[in-house]
Structures are given as C-alpha cells and as structure tokens.
Amino acid sequence: MSLPVGSRGVTGASPADPVNPMDAEDLRARVHKALADHLATQADVLDAVSDDLAPLMDSVGDLLTGGKRLRAAFCYWGWRGAGGEDCAGIVSVASALELFQAAALIHDDVMDGSDTRRGQPAVHRRFAALHRGNHWLGSSADFGVAGAILAGDLCLSWCDEMYAASGLPPESLAAGRSVFDLMRTELMCGQYLDMLEQVQATTTVERARHVILYKSAKYSVQQPLLLGGALAGAPDELLATYDRYGRALGEAFQLRDDVLGVFGDPTTTGKPAGDDLREGKRTVLVAVTLERCSPAEAAVVRRSLGDPHLDAAGVDRLREVMTDSGALGVVEGMISDLSAEAMAATAAVDAPAREVLEQLVAAATARSQ
Amino acid sequence: MSLPVGSRGVTGASPADPVNPMDAEDLRARVHKALADHLATQADVLDAVSDDLAPLMDSVGDLLTGGKRLRAAFCYWGWRGAGGEDCAGIVSVASALELFQAAALIHDDVMDGSDTRRGQPAVHRRFAALHRGNHWLGSSADFGVAGAILAGDLCLSWCDEMYAASGLPPESLAAGRSVFDLMRTELMCGQYLDMLEQVQATTTVERARHVILYKSAKYSVQQPLLLGGALAGAPDELLATYDRYGRALGEAFQLRDDVLGVFGDPTTTGKPAGDDLREGKRTVLVAVTLERCSPAEAAVVRRSLGDPHLDAAGVDRLREVMTDSGALGVVEGMISDLSAEAMAATAAVDAPAREVLEQLVAAATARSQ
Numbered sequence: 001m002s003l004p005v006g007s008r009g010v011t012g013a014s015p016a017d018p019v020n021p022m023d024a025e026d027l028r029a030r031v032h033k034a035l036a037d038h039l040a041t042q043a044d045v046l047d048a049v050s051d052d053l054a055p056l057m058d059s060v061g062d063l064l065t066g067g068k069r070l071r072a073a074f075c076y077w078g079w080r081g082a083g084g085e086d087c088a089g090i091v092s093v094a095s096a097l098e099l100f101q102a103a104a105l106i107h108d109d110v111m112d113g114s115d116t117r118r119g120q121p122a123v124h125r126r127f128a129a130l131h132r133g134n135h136w137l138g139s140s141a142d143f144g145v146a147g148a149i150l151a152g153d154l155c156l157s158w159c160d161e162m163y164a165a166s167g168l169p170p171e172s173l174a175a176g177r178s179v180f181d182l183m184r185t186e187l188m189c190g191q192y193l194d195m196l197e198q199v200q201a202t203t204t205v206e207r208a209r210h211v212i213l214y215k216s217a218k219y220s221v222q223q224p225l226l227l228g229g230a231l232a233g234a235p236d237e238l239l240a241t242y243d244r245y246g247r248a249l250g251e252a253f254q255l256r257d258d259v260l261g262v263f264g265d266p267t268t269t270g271k272p273a274g275d276d277l278r279e280g281k282r283t284v285l286v287a288v289t290l291e292r293c294s295p296a297e298a299a300v301v302r303r304s305l306g307d308p309h310l311d312a313a314g315v316d317r318l319r320e321v322m323t324d325s326g327a328l329g330v331v332e333g334m335i336s337d338l339s340a341e342a343m344a345a346t347a348a349v350d351a352p353a354r355e356v357l358e359q360l361v362a363a364a365t366a367r368s369q
Numbered sequence: 370m371s372l373p374v375g376s377r378g379v380t381g382a383s384p385a386d387p388v389n390p391m392d393a394e395d396l397r398a399r400v401h402k403a404l405a406d407h408l409a410t411q412a413d414v415l416d417a418v419s420d421d422l423a424p425l426m427d428s429v430g431d432l433l434t435g436g437k438r439l440r441a442a443f444c445y446w447g448w449r450g451a452g453g454e455d456c457a458g459i460v461s462v463a464s465a466l467e468l469f470q471a472a473a474l475i476h477d478d479v480m481d482g483s484d485t486r487r488g489q490p491a492v493h494r495r496f497a498a499l500h501r502g503n504h505w506l507g508s509s510a511d512f513g514v515a516g517a518i519l520a521g522d523l524c525l526s527w528c529d530e531m532y533a534a535s536g537l538p539p540e541s542l543a544a545g546r547s548v549f550d551l552m553r554t555e556l557m558c559g560q561y562l563d564m565l566e567q568v569q570a571t572t573t574v575e576r577a578r579h580v581i582l583y584k585s586a587k588y589s590v591q592q593p594l595l596l597g598g599a600l601a602g603a604p605d606e607l608l609a610t611y612d613r614y615g616r617a618l619g620e621a622f623q624l625r626d627d628v629l630g631v632f633g634d635p636t637t638t639g640k641p642a643g644d645d646l647r648e649g650k651r652t653v654l655v656a657v658t659l660e661r662c663s664p665a666e667a668a669v670v671r672r673s674l675g676d677p678h679l680d681a682a683g684v685d686r687l688r689e690v691m692t693d694s695g696a697l698g699v700v701e702g703m704i705s706d707l708s709a710e711a712m713a714a715t716a717a718v719d720a721p722a723r724e725v726l727e728q729l730v731a732a733a734t735a736r737s738q
C-alpha cells in the first residue's frame with residue numbers, strides 16, 4: 001500500500017490551495033528517512049556499549065522498514081489541516097509514532113504468542129532463534145521474550161526521544177503533550193482489556209467495540225490526528241472534527257484489520273491465514289458471529305477459537321460460519337457506515353488536508369494488508 | 370534504610386552554607402508524595418477507560434510504595450550541587466527516575482523469572498495469581514507476563530510524562546535530555562548484556578564489571594547525578610566530578626547488591642535467600658569466585674548456578690566457596706576502594722551537596738537491603 005497521492009480529490013480544492021502531490025507522495029519516504037537517521041544515531045550508542053548488541057538493533061531496524069506509515073500520515077495531516085507549515089519537525093514527530101507502533105507490536109506479539117509480523121518472524125521469535133542457533137544455556141523461548149521486551153522498551157524510549165528532539169518549538173510540543181501522553185497510557189489500557197477479553201471469553205459486541213477503541217482506534221487514527229492538530233494549535237472546533245473523524249475511521253480501521261485477520265491473503269497481510277483465530281482474538285467479527293449463528297455453530301466457534309493447532313479445514317469452517325451467519329456482512333456494513341461518518345466529518349476541514357483525509361479513509365479501510 | 374540526614378558532616382560545611390536538615394530528611398517524603406499525586410492522576414485516566422484496570426494500577430502503586438529512593442536523591446543532589454534552588458520541579462524529575470526504576474524492575478523480574486520484589490510477589494506473579502484466582506482461560510504464567518509487560522510500559526511512559534511535566538523551564542529540560550535519553554537506552558543495553566552473560570555462562574571479571582556498569586551503575590547513581598547537574602546547567606568540571614563519583618559509587622552500589630543477593634537477610638532484602646544463585650546471575654562475585662576457587666569447587670559453582678531447585682544446603686555450600694576462596698573479601702575490598710574513590714571526588718563539590726553526597730556513599734554501599 002502506498003500513501004494516497006495528493007491529486008485533486010472529488011471535492012475539489014480551490015485553485016488557491018492546490019495539493020502539492022509531493023507532500024503526500026513523499027511523506028512515506030521522509031518518515032522512512034527520519035526513522036533511519038534516528039536508528040543510525042542509536043546504533044552508534046549501542047555500538048559504543050558492546051558489539052553484542054547488534055541483534056537488538058537489527059530487530060528494531062528490520063521491523064521498522066515495513067509498515068503502512070498510516071499513523072505518521074494522520075499526524076502530519078492533522079498538523080497541515082490546522083495550518084501548520086510543512087517542516088522537518090512535524091515529520092520527526094510523525095515518525096516517532098511509528099516507533100511507538102513498533103513498541104506496541106513487539107510487546108503485543110509476545111502477549112499474543114504471535115509467530116510472524118509484517119511477513120517476518122516476530123521479534124521474540126528472532127531472539128529465540130538466535131538463542132537456539134548459538135546453543136546457549138536455558139530456554140530459547142524465555143530468551144526470546146526477554147529480547148523482545150527490551151527491543152520494545154527501546155522503541156518506547158526512542159519514540160519519546162524523537163518527539164522531544166523533533167525541533168518543533170517547546171510551546172508546540174507542550175501543547176501536544178496531553179494527546180501524546182494519553183495515547184500511550186490508553187493504548188496500554190486497551191491491550192490489557194484485549195487480554196482480558198481473550199481469557200474471559202465473554203465477548204459481547206459492545207465490549208469488543210470498547211476494546212477496539214482503546215487498543216487500536218485511538219492510537220491508530222484519532223490521537224495521531226489530534227496530536228498533529230494540537231501541535232499546530234488547532235482551534236477546539238477543528239479538534240472536535242478530528243475527534244469525530246478519528247474515532248469513526250479508527251474503529252473502521254480495526255474492523256478491517258479483524259476481517260483481514262480471518263479472510264486476508266497471507267501474502268499481503270504478512271501473517272499466516274487464520275492466525276487471529278488460533279490466538280483466540282475476541283474481535284467484533286467474532287462477537288457478531290456468536291450473536292447470529294446457531295447454537296451448534298456457536299459451539300464450533302467457541303471450541304475452535306484459541307486452538308493453537310487449528311488447521312486449514314478448521315479455519316475454513318469458521319470462515320463459513322462467519323459468512324453464512326451474515327456476520328461478515330454486518331461488519332462490512334459497519335466499516336462502510338463508519339467510513340461514511342469519517343468522510344462527512346472532513347467537510348469541516350480546509351483543503352488541502354481535506355482531500356488527503358478523504359483519501360486516507362480509503363487507505364485505512366479498503367486495504368488488503 | 371532512610372536517606373541520610375543532612376546533619377553537619379565530618380568535612381564541615383561553612384557556616385554560610387548550612388545544610389538544611391529538612392532538605393534531605395524530607396526528600397523521601399516529597400518524592401513519595403509526587404509519585405502518589407502522579408499515580409492518582411493516572412488512576413483517573415484508567416478509571417475513565419474501564420473498572421477492569423484496577424489491578425494494573427494497583428500493581429504499579431504497590432511496587433512504588435517501596436524503594437530506597439536513591440536515584441531520586443542522586444538527581445536532586447546533583448541539581449543542588451550545581452547551584453539549583455530547591456523547588457517542586459526537581460523533585461518531580463527525581464521522582465520520574467523512580468518510575469523508570471519501577472519499569473526496569475518489573476520487566477527485569479519477568480526476564481529473570483523472579484518471584485518476589487521488595488518483599489511482595491513480583492508483578493508478573495501478581496497477574497498470574499489474578500488469572501488463577503479467577504479461573505480464566507489459558508495460561509496463568511502467560512497472563513502474568515503480559516500484565517507485567519504492560520505495567521512496565523506504563524511506568525516507562527509515565528516516567529517520561531513526569532519529566533516533561535515537571536515544571537522545570539524548557540531550556541533546563543532540554544539540557545537534561547541527553548542524559549535522560551542515554552540513561553534509558555543504556556539500561557536496556559545493560560539488561561541485554563546481563564541476559565547474554567547468563568545464557569553464555571562465560572563470565573570473566575572484566576565482562577561482569579562491564580555489564581554492571583550498564584545494567585546498574587550508570588542508571589542508579591551516575592546518570593541521576595549527571596541529570597540533576599545538567600538540568601541545573603552545571604559547568605563541565607562539576608559534571609566530570611559527578612561522572613567520577615557516579616561511576617565509582619554506581620559500581621560499588623551494584624557490588625553491594627550482588628553480595629546481598631547471596632549473603633543478605635531475606636527479611637531486609639525482601640528477596641528469598643539465594644535467589645540470585647537460583648536465577649544464575651553471573652555477578653562479579655561469581656566471576657571472582659571462579660577465578661580463585663579449586664577446579665572441584667568451580668564445578669560445584671557451575672552446576673549449582675541457575676538451578677531453580679537449589680536448596681538451602683546448596684546455597685550454603687556456594688556461600689562457603691565464595692567466602693573460603695577469598696572472593697567475598699576481594700569484592701568487599703572493591704566496594705571499599707570504589708567508595709573511597711567516590712568519597713575523594715566529593716572534595717570538588719561545594720557544601721551542602723558535598724556532605725549529602727558523602728553520606729550517600731554509605732547509604733549506597735553500607736546497607737542491608
């Protein structure tokens with residue numbers, strides 16, 4: 001997936017406010033470069049400590065080469081939509097969010113016991129393999145978890161470091177702080193609630209939506225956008241618009257993720273087919289399915305979810321129940337409704353950010369990875 | 370242990386620079402209050418998300434009621450020694466270091482598989498017990514690890530939040546940033562190297578001292594002190610003094626920790642006797658022992674270290690080897706020499722900070738917990 005090109009959108013920016021296609025086209029490349037530069041600086045720090053730290057650095061570097069850079073885009077366009085001028089500082093803050101996302105993924109994969117991420121072995125699996133390959137003492141799995149905890153901790157610290165060293169004025173950074181801080185705390189809360197859902201297995205649609213809000217919607221869309229706005233000193237009215245757009249699109253984004261987690265093509269998602277089912281994720285899709293299917297089908301769903309040995313036939317059976325019960329259709333309908341809600345909210349945003357935010361609706365929801 | 374009282378030290382502060390006993394006496398209480406206030410604010414954030422998050426908040430709150438507050442003291446006196454006036458801002462930054470320490474302990478206990486911390490169950494054990502008590506689905510141990518990862522992540526984020534919101538002027542915070550950032554990155558590096566030592570089991574005294582430097586000495590003494598100094602705009606000469614003092618005392622601090630880990634009284638250390646031995650920690654004490662003992666004794670040490678079922682008799686046997694080989698004496702000698710080196714460095718610091726830094730040498734090394 002590439003970030004939307006800033007071509008003239010259907011709403012038509014006024015001639016006085018042309019979208020500079022380079023802004024959007026180049027953003028991914030600029031974020032990539034900002035991250036690479038930051039990691040190069042950190043690599044020097046690690047090298048000065050010990051040669052043995054290369055695997056730690058590489059685990060973070062390899063993970064960060066991938067990713068859709070959606071959070072960075074929302075932050076950047078939240079800034080631009082509030083009248084912020086394009087500058088290196090906002091790209092740096094936007095890139096910091098990718099480090100936050102990396103921390104969340106690395107730790108989340110440990111918590112979920114996931115094997116793969118972005119088409120590569122999950123970070124804890126990398127460290128376990130390193131341990132095994134070197135015939136070190138003790139448990140490879142435990143070493144893997146420890147390595148991943150530390151890699152995630154580094155990303156969390158580096159996220160904050162990049163934010164503070166972005167070069168944006170102190171008063172701007174201070175204005176963004178409340179969003180930046182809340183984002184981090186609320187994500188940890190969401191992750192904990194997500195775990196609770198899995199171990200309690202008492203999902204309702206309402207509860208699954210609450211979890212989505214905190215474990216994904218907020219930090220994926222809403223808070224990056226609000227952060228960009230707050231940094232640029234956006235007025236309350238615009239922040240309220242961002243809030244509406246971000247909440248709706250953030251939820252739609254995660255619902256799409258959940259659908260891809262079951263129906264996605266492993267060659268584009270970078271995760272094995274049915275992984276979410278084996279991990280027992282209690283998604284909205286699962287909750288809607290359980291509400292709509294027959295008691296016999298519900299028993300199959302409950303038995304299969306979280307079974308680490310669920311085979312292809314088992315995955316297919318669950319897909320069938322999700323499709324035949326109409327649950328997949330219901331969730332696709334929710335994605336459409338939420339996307340429309342986000343789209344409607346963009347009307348209050350000035351061009352050129354409006355066009356890009358419209359295009360980001362599609363990028364976040366009509367995707368295959 | 371209580372922080373040293375700021376009474377007139379042996380070096381004698383000039384009458385113009387009396388130590389205000391309240392400064393040092395009250396510091397622990399002020400740090401405690403700053404942490405309690407910060408956690409109360411965060412509890413409101415968590416409550417707004419879900420009632421289910423109380424265990425997450427409690428795990429952090431309970432851990433933070435304990436602790437020697439040494440890092441906070443070094444930061445505060447680094448500031449005062451550089452001419453910084455007493456104020457709430459420096460207490461807030463000093464308290465942030467206690468949150469960093471909490472994050473490190475929570476994640477370290479997962480990595481080491483430790484059962485107890487500060488006389489209470491380790492955070493991952495708390496969450497495992499919560500899972501077990503509720504008869505939730507899946508593995509209690511896995512739930513415990515996940516809960517502890519998130520609790521540690523929260524502490525890392527809150528540390529940064531407290532630093533940024535301390536109220537110290539932006540230019541002061543910017544000046545402290547390089548120490549604050551390096552401290553976090555280097556600790557993760559030290560933790561990784563510490564793990565490597567345990568799985569490779571090829572400890573030498575030189576390597577063990579290198580690990581100590583990064584996994585403890587720097588972030589326990591040297592960097593808190595340098596941070597306080599940098600925040601107050603200390604001249605390079607004073608920073609060099611802090612560096613010398615901090616490096617020496619930091620190493621002595623960890624050597625004392627290692628000795629207490631084997632010979633300490635569980636009722637004061639809050640950790641079961643011999644826990645470090647069962648966890649297979651490759652300390653300087655272990656490395657010196659292996660250098661000095663007989664081949665037969667070395668075989669016993671190698672076999673016993675890291676044995677999770679090592680009983681009281683096995684612990685006693687290792688203690689005997691460490692004592693009889695003279696290794697304990699050697700390490701005690703190192704602690705004395707390093708303490709003297711730190712003490713000598715204080716001569717370049719003005720009163721009243723000088724007296725407190727002298728007293729902190731004893732607090733960090735002549736302790737029973």
